[in-house]
Amino acid sequence: MFVTFQGLEGRVPAQALNSGFQYWGATVLPKAVPWYLANIRRRTTARQETVFVACESMLVELLNDLEGDAVVSLMRFDADDASSDWKIARVEEVWWDCMLAEGERLFFKLSGETTLRDAHLRATAASAKGWMLAKIGRAPLLAA
Incomplete structure (x- = not known):
């Protein structure tokens, strides 16, 4: 998922390596798709994890696999094109309509808003989707 280069990678303490942690001084995030940054608190440990996801189906799979673990925060990064700046949105709810095509299935309630936005973050009239x-x-909450 990440594009990284050996010259960008920093030295990692042996304790972190032995624990399975990875560290990058920088990464390249292609702007062709939205990226999601999720902070997750596992119910079995006090540790909080940070996960980058770059695809709608991967985000759905991640959220379905949490099984009671809490999503502490979720940010969405978008760019209109390769030369534009990133737009960042704080997400409060994620809705999924499996009857729609890939890339159109997710709907988001953003921070401070009462209605949902579609997969392209355009306002919708729906309050649930x-x-x-x-x-x-x-x-x-898993699919009901």
Whole structure:
């Protein structure tokens, strides 16, 4: 998922390497798709994890696999084209409509808003769409 180069990678303490952690001084995020940054608190440990996801189906899979673990925060990074700046949105809810095509299935409630936005973050009239995948800051709700 990440594009990284050996020259960008920093030295990592042996304890972190032995624990399975990875460290990059920098990464390259292609702007062709939205990126999601999820902070997850596992119910079995006090440790918080940070995960980058760059595809709608991978985000759905991640949120479905959490099984009671909490999504502490979820940010979405978008760019209109390769030369534009990143736009960042804080997501409060993720909804999924499996009847729609890949790339159109997700709907988002953004911070401070009452209605949902579609996969392209355009405002919709819907207040609920399909199944709730995650309510950010609480344990995820699985498809009902």
